[in-house]
Amino acid sequence: MHRTRYNALRLTLAISPRGPLLVKAGGISANPSLPDMQFVRTYRADVGETVYIPGSSLKGVVRGFVEKALRTLDDQNTWRWACPTFPDEQQSCAKRLEKEENSATVYRRSCGACRIFGHTRLRGRAAFTDLFPIGDVTTEIRYGVAISRLTHAVAHGPFEMEVAVAGIFEGHLVLENYEIWQLGLLASALEAMNQGLVKVGFGKNRGFGEVEVTVKKARVDEVSGDYAPTTLRGLSAFAHKDQEAYGLFPPDDLRDLPEPTDEVNLGIYTRRIYDSEGWQAIAQKAIAILSAQ
């Protein structure tokens, strides 16, 4: 079933620091004129060297939020909704399903978090692209020390931290063959991030990492069919007969959504575009179904 792409969502995300933001570069620079903790950079043909937010670091914090939210549903010692993340852990989905061949069974028996983000035997449904600056990003140097927990003395430092304090990073969250509840969880993760409950990058206990998250645009592709443009369909709406084998959850769709700002017929797919406001309406409905389950 999942060889076909039934539905796909692409959100255009704009992320701005609300205070110091430091997504650290790995390793230590050989250049002594650079700060000790540098914001991660990459090279782009059009602009040269630039700071950016790797998609993997965003995915990490979003997965962390989703796991925490799902664990509240787990009874003691059942890992149905969010398995333990350590890869060697016997109860992790990757370990439990190591020898399972049937892809429907792998999906059905995977925990909620792994159904979204994947494990070694299951491809994740959600992906983040890298986020690049739109215009200028302002960075500053902050100084920090590390305090030894044993002696309460300065263990090392002061060291320099390069933080972004203003500017916009833009990139995409892509979700394919998603169930409606997965959409709801991701939407609430983005909202939690925007409210400062989910922080990004280094120094969370220093107050770093609060960001403003704006969904500038949402693009929804669905296999074309006879349905209202105000309905958004989850995987189970396309795969009714596989519902049990894959263990898909209700609801099949979200209804009574605002009209898209644009609708394009791509043949097999119908593409709908929503602006920020349209996405907000979708997000609110998707989040509401989580508490209705």
Ligand SMILES: [Zn+2]
């Ligand atoms: Zn899992």
